Amino acid sequence: MTRTSYNTEKSRLEKEMAKLQKKIQTLQAKQRKPKITEIVRAMRQYDISPEEIVAAFSRKPAGRAPGAAPRKTGTAAKRVIAPKYRHPETQATWTGRGKAPRWITDAEAAGTPRDSFLIAAESA
Structure with a gap:
């Protein structure tokens, strides 16, 4: 069995990774197309404008489903500590x-x- 150098093995793995990433993108594109078509069909059926979607998408959710895990926020409220x-x-x-x-x-x-x-x- 021949020994491959680090750079050769790294290069081979990077090529393989690039192929896999391309496959992932192709799969995602195939899965997205029918969903987008379904969304557009529903928008036409219920006469929903893209502006309404944008407004609803940027709005904060009204409530969480019961039993759902609490959502973590990026910044936690800090308490002010009185000096001692x-x-x-x-x-x-x-x-x-x-x-x-x-x-x-x-x-x-x-x-x-x-x-x-x-x-x-x-x-x-």
Whole structure:
């Protein structure tokens, strides 16, 4: 059995992949034509204009089918977190989540406890 080089094998596979992609496109075209014909027939039967289709297509769906999986949105709503710490001089704030800001870490390195920056402690 002869050994084929990486480039030869890659080239062969890329050609095969291109042939398969072309077959997929042909199959999709064959499947689409009857559906498009069916849609156009229904539009004519019910006197539906293309503008109505565009308007309906761009409209958000009114409701989901019962038992359907919830649709995920691209952007999730973020909650605003109230700040927990405030720098007394610069009034810079930090929620207490994530990496501590430099003014907190510098103060802790100098020996000031983090609790001394608590916002609740200021109003008490």
